[in-house]
Amino acid sequence: MxxxxxxxxxxxxxxxxxxxxxxxxxxxxxxxxxxxxxxxxxxxxxxxxxxxxxxxxxxxxxxxxxxxxxxxxxxxxxxxxxxxxxxxxxxxxxxxxxxxxxxxxxxxxxxxxxxxxxxxxxxxxxxxxxxxxxxxxxxxxxxxxxxxxxxxVNAIALLVNPGLVEAAGLTIPDDTTWTWADFLQFTADLSAGGDAIGNSGVSFNNESLFAVFARQKGENLYTPEGGLGFSESTMTEWWELVLEARDSGATPEASKVVEGYAAGQDQAPLSTGTGVTEFYWTNQIGGIQAALGSDLTLLRVPGESEGVQPGMFLKSxxxxxxxxxxxxxxxxxxxxxxxxxxxxxxxxxxxxxxxxxxxxxxxxxxxxxxxxxxxxADFIAAITPDLAEAPPVPPVGAGAVADVMLGIYESLLFDQITPAEASASFIEQVSAEIG
Amino acid sequence: MTDNDVAVVRTKPRSSGAPPEPAADAPAPKPERAKRGIGTTIRSRERWAALSFMSPWFLGLLAITVGPMVASFYLSFTDYSLGVGEWIGTENYERMLDDPRLAQSVKVTAIYTFVSVPLQLAAALGLALLLDRGLRGMSFYRSVFYLPSLLGASVAIAIMWRQVFGSEGLVNQVLALFGIQGQGWVSHPDYALGTLIILNVWTFGSPMIIFLAGLRQIPAMYYEAAKVDGAGVIRRFVNVTLPLLTPIIFFNLVLQIINSFQSFTQAFIVSSGKGGPADSTLFLTLYLYDQGFTKFNMGYASAIAWLLLAIIAIFTALNFLMSKFWVFYGDND
Amino acid sequence: MATMTETKAPAPARRAQSGTAAVGARRFVFHLLLTIAAMIMIYPLLWMLSASFKPIDEIFSDPGLIPSSFQWSNYTEGWTTLPHPFHKYIFNSMILVAGSIVGNLVSCSMAAYAFARLRFPGRGAFFAIMLGTIMLPIHVVIIPQYILFNNLGWVDTFWPLIVPKLLATDAFFIFLMVQFIRGLPRELDEAASIDGCGYWGTYLRIIMPLCMPALATTAIFTFIWTWNDFYSQLIYLRDVDLQTVPLALRLFMDSTGQTSWGALFAMSIVALGPIFGFFLVGQRYLVRGIATTGIK
CATH class of the missing domain: 3.40.190.10 (Periplasmic binding protein-like II)
Structure with missing residues (x-):
């Protein structure tokens, strides 16, 4: 969180x-x-x-x-x-x-x-x-x-520790064309090839990252009228992706993910050099680099050229x-x-x-x-020409969505619910909050 | 002094929870009769004095306790939030029936209470029996066992707990000495509540002290008599100690159940205020705080507060009803 | 630590002390069991104390009690990490504690005297109500109380935490003192009244001095409860300038994550210190208070 x-x-x-x-x-x-x-x-x-x-x-x-x-x-x-x-x-x-x-x-x-x-x-x-x-x-x-x-303005980006990528014997992929499948493969390979975890898994509960995923499918997190703007199947697909990442070893075991948040940004795996990649906002780079003590590389969110439109956006x-x-x-x-x-x-x-x-x-x-x-700034300049229309202002109650998504993400990671149940539960709970 | 204290413990169970004009009037009658002839002026002066002595309490009762209780009941039928609210009837209560997080929080609170209280009381009784043997150094042990219950409610201890049961915490370090690979106990929904239960059990010191006071009260002649009858240690425990201790057990039980239903600080700190992971430590009180003081659904939160009160009242009443079947008050009256 | 006084040797004690070899062996086993249990109980506390002097990596790797080197820096760092130096939070907590102790001593003893010694209509009923309020969960009244204090403009002041104490809302202490006063011989009151003492005179000159043990118990419990209290302080004190020790610890934990466990432990030890001190000094009163009334 x-x-x-x-x-x-x-x-x-x-x-x-x-x-x-x-x-x-x-x-x-x-x-x-x-x-x-x-x-x-x-x-x-x-x-x-x-x-x-x-x-x-x-x-x-x-x-x-x-x-x-x-x-x-x-x-x-x-x-x-x-x-x-x-x-x-x-x-x-x-x-x-x-x-x-x-x-x-x-x-x-x-x-x-x-x-x-x-x-x-x-x-x-x-x-x-x-x-x-x-x-x-x-x-x-x-x-x-x-x-x-x-x-x-900010944009969400995948922050990558290039030293650890090299140590795992891999090269940084082309982020303009990579797909979510490429991302899963890449992070699983990172985990397998080095001591650090490929992705620390502390961002899949971030509704903004999911919003990018939904936008790539031509949907949105919210509608301009203040309702939910994505289909249940899209979200189920998202949770399946999360489980795939966990099961392939791309992300750590569930309780380690939970500890990842509790630790806070300065002690999150990317910042301590025990994780190779994580999604953050561009204005967080400085703090993470300072904690890590070395430079990071920024990649676009996967799947930008995979779907019907690029999903990334500039957020105030x-x-x-x-x-x-x-x-x-x-x-x-x-x-x-x-x-x-x-x-x-x-x-x-x-x-x-x-x-x-x-x-x-x-x-x-x-x-x-x-x-x-x-x-x-360079990253934002680079992606700006490709951006689709900005997402609408979130509805009343949107502040509660982060907690709901975190709770569901945790339940999912610990196999208490299935991806389909996770989506249904998310939609039910969020509808109640923003209704 | 000690004699007096212990006597109080014995009569307490009946006077505390459901107080039907308790012993309050017991010492009074005699002097009253003696003075009655002097007339009404003294009595009215006494009344005025009583009023003045009681006035802070009266004011507190109205403004801090009863007034807010009434207001809370009213609020539970409104959608009050941030200075505005309207009467919505029983909507809050209906909403409860359909609120999965509320159901989860009731479940969590119930598990916490009904697992930790028996364990805590068993530990308290066990240690009290050991300590009651009059061994040398007994007061030292008593101090050591009592200390955690004084400290247990503090934020500092909750912070310690979070580290002790963390993935690289003390528990796992000790397990590692035995070659066991532990995991992050507070960050796993199957175990997080368990760590809080252990924390509650850890604070068994105060019920232990009450048990000790009760044990001290059992007359030695009962044991002597049982011994003459050829009863062994276990028989003596079952036939003498346990029955005579039932009022104390009952009293501790009522008290600890009421306390555990209201637990807040430890779960709040250990889960960073979220009741996580996956709502596994979402106590009713945490959910109430979340609704009332972070989401500011004060109407709904008031309804939750009344649910909490109802649960506590029901279990206390059940306790009293059941006590007829197992609590032995003897013939000490 | 052996401040406890055992005024009378209980009956079972005599039995156990008549010693043969078998009894000696059994006693040894009991001592062993108790020592092990006691060790398990306080080990986490001792470990936290030692960890507060350890370098950070040792906290996560060494379950032992002896630090490889003593790091006072945990304390100096912890003292200065938060927006205010830590003594500011201690000072704030002390204000609350002092106000609460004064409030409880005065208001609860007054009510207790009336309940124990004065006759007035409805005394039994009020006594029952008073006992009932001991059991009332704070959660039921906290929201309207908050709204009330908010309307008075008292949120983010110490008043919501002190005023209730001045109004004898800690009924537990009334009960404690009623029990105590009832144990005092009535002849004293009557003698005082013959000497011309009014009710206030009797209360102040006779009852209160004799109540010292109960007052001490009240003061110590009030200290510990107020010092430990988190819930109401969390709700009423948001201003960084007013925050108390428990709130500071929470802020510390949330804000630094796991970056500085050593410093966090050090400040936790600082927070527990006063309670431990009162425990050592006032144990007798604490134990008596519990045995009398059965709460915490």
Whole structure:
């Protein structure tokens, strides 16, 4: 579960977090200087919430400092968190009418929170969207209103440890033509030929990866109307593939897979050199390479040329959203604008929140990206011409799908249910969640 | 002091679960009669004093206990979530009938309770019998056996358990010494619940202490008499110890069943809050937390809470009903 | 550890001590059995203590108790890994513990005094209700309580965890103290009343001083339960600034995965330390509390 979240990396927050808000005294200095009407002047106190890795916590603090330096009279209380804890905490805050003024959002939850009336339509704020890619922007819009502005885009990729491939006496296959059967063969050969496991098996419960599989068959995970967009047989085929991988030794025994998630991304087999391949989002590469200590190669998801259309897609990595109840709309708008559009912010963020959705900024930083993010950027550039139409925004309740899929995946791995039962159960449970 | 304590243990089973005006009034009558003549002013002053002494408790009862209970019952008929909710009748309860995860969580909780409680009590009784022989160093042993039940509820112990039963954990390291290749116990749905059951059994210390107090209470003359009749160790145990201990066994049983139905922390920590793998450690309380505090289906979660309460109440009542057939209260009244 | 006092030698003891060779052998076997059982029971704890000093690879390979080298770094790393240094979490837990102890001592003893000594209408019924609330699962009331405290704006403060203690909701301690006060001779109250003590005077000057053992039991249990409590803290304390030791441990485990078991164990040991300390010092009270009331 953890390894598949778009934020990626495990959390080890910096000690500084939280001290900040207290540091800048709420003197209410320049607040009135460019007051744009509204009438209700805010209090200039903002809660800023995000999830992510240590590195993200650190640079986001620096962005906040830069913002505060330019905006006297605003104070910010930052709350960094890990992905799972983040949603727990956010749920609580929203229910208590304490929605943080500015928060990171995820595609899976955006509609949930918008429906709960927790999010402010961002048209009300003064945020410069002129450099945003239209298609990307649309992924944060529901019923014509913008509830989240994408920070950047990601793609799912198969990360491969080239050293281990070589050690197993194999060569990296041509990813533009390879099929799922090729993938199974390749990973089984990797397991057989070396000490590391071919694929660590911690991504088959990732609904986005399944979405790619379904899209290759001309289907989708969800319909634009908010229903399920794939056929039961497609999913059964998916679960059969999973079992084939397990039985051929391409992936490890079931309890090892379960331990794989529990370990978190930094200790997952790919990161420790005990696994050769795994599917991750492109913005996770940096963390994994850092944990592994060597470079990875990115391959396309198998089967892109096998089906009726390529299944891969660009996903908005995450969004910035504003609370409907924010105590200071103007300040919140300024902060989001700064996070998305300022040189200071983008110079620090680079590709960590996805390849920036601000196209001008994307252009500007492309040459400056560190090697690991360059890898992701090149990969995205390479696949972009081949992509089919983007998938629709997930329906309300989509946030619960990951847990459902994980539970079913586990039951399947331990032979408690058959692939057909797994599909039926998934469809039943998910229908209940999103219904 | 000790005498007094133990006496309490013996009368407790009847006064705790179903308290029909318990011993509360027992010591009172005499002075009351003595003072009655003095008149009503003293009595009313006493009442006012009682009210003032009781006021925090009264307030707590209303605001923290009874009020929320009533509210919870009401909520269970609504779809309350995040500040808004409407009356939906019995929909939540109907939904339960058709909720596979709820069924799974009831099953998991039941297995946990009905496997771990008997094992725990057996261990507690066994050790209490051994310790009751008055061996030297007995208090040291008692301390050692008691310690886990103090620590057992903490997050730190759950974390330890997760490592101890992990694939490279202590258990497998020890098994490896005997050439046995273990597996990840907490990450396998067939064994994960087992590790939690072992954890519960591990905390047998407090029922053991209660058994010890009860054993201490059995008059030596019963044993002497049995000995004169030629009864061996086993006969003495079966004919003297066990019957006289049944009230304590019963009391421990009721208490531990109620406790295990409410277990939360250990399963939550060991499964990272998910109740996995494959929902094999999804306790009812975990599912309630998931529904109420992560999905914020507070109406449905309230209904689950009442299911939990009903289950606990039914088993406690069953316990009391069955106790007539095996609990021996003797003639100590 | 041998702080337990055995005031009276129980009858079975005398029997066992009249020794012959056969009895001696049997006693040896019992000791052996008990020692083995005790070893199995505490081995995981001792092992965790030793693992908290071990280098990481040894934790996963050495079931023994002696580290090859002592790594204090597990403790220093664990102390600083989380958003706050670990003493911040200890401090937060201490605030809760202190508030809870004060709350329970004051409110429960007041109610207990009334139940044990004062006559008022409905006493029996209230006593029964009080006993009933001991058994009431927290899960049944937690959601409305949460909604209530949320509406008061108390979520993410310590109030939802302390205020109930001030209102004597830990009925277990009322019961404990009622039992204790009933054991005190009534003549004391009457003498006090003749000396002109009112009810409050009697409560404060006579009953409370004599109740010290029960108060100590209450304080120690409250300490341990509050220190160990996870569920309600998980629900009410989300703010990183307010998090307590159990929440910090959970955060630690979820966030670092298996990267730093040594540091995680080290902080677990730190978390268990105070309980162990109270266990050593207050064992007598604990055992008596359990024997009196039969809970945990």
């Amino acid at each position: 953890k390894s598949n979240n778009p934020s990626g990396v495990s959390r080890r927050t910096l000690a500084k977090a939280g001290i900040f808000g207290a540091a800048a005294a709420p003197l209410l200095a320049a607040c009135g200087s460019d007051d744009n009407g509204g009438g209700d002047a805010g209090d200039g106190e903002l809660d800023l919430w995000w999830w992510g890795s240590d590195a993200r916590h650190e640079y986001t603090q620096q962005i906040v400092e830069a913002f505060l330096a330019q905006n006297e009279g605003i104070t910010i209380k930052p709350s960094p968190a890990d992905f799972a804890g983040y949603w727990d905490a956010l749920n609580v805050s929203v229910s208590g009418n304490n929605t943080p003024d500015v928060m990171q959002q995820d595609e899976k939850y955006l509609r949930d929170y918008a429906d709960k009336n927790a999010l402010l339509p961002l048209e009300e704020l003064d945020i410069d969207l002129s450099n945003m890619d239209e298609g990307t922007l649309a992924t944060g819009q529901l019923d014509g209103q913008t509830y989240g502005i994408p920070t950047g 990595a995450m969004y910035w959203s504003v609370a409907r109840t924010t105590s200071d709309k103007e300040a919140a708008g300024k902060l989001v604008d700064f996070l998305l559009n300022s040189d200071e912010s983008i110079d620090l963020t680079l590709g960590d929140r996805g390849l920036p959705s601000n196209l001008a900024q994307r252009e500007r930083i492309l040459p400056n990206l560190p090697a690991d993010q360059q890898l992701g």
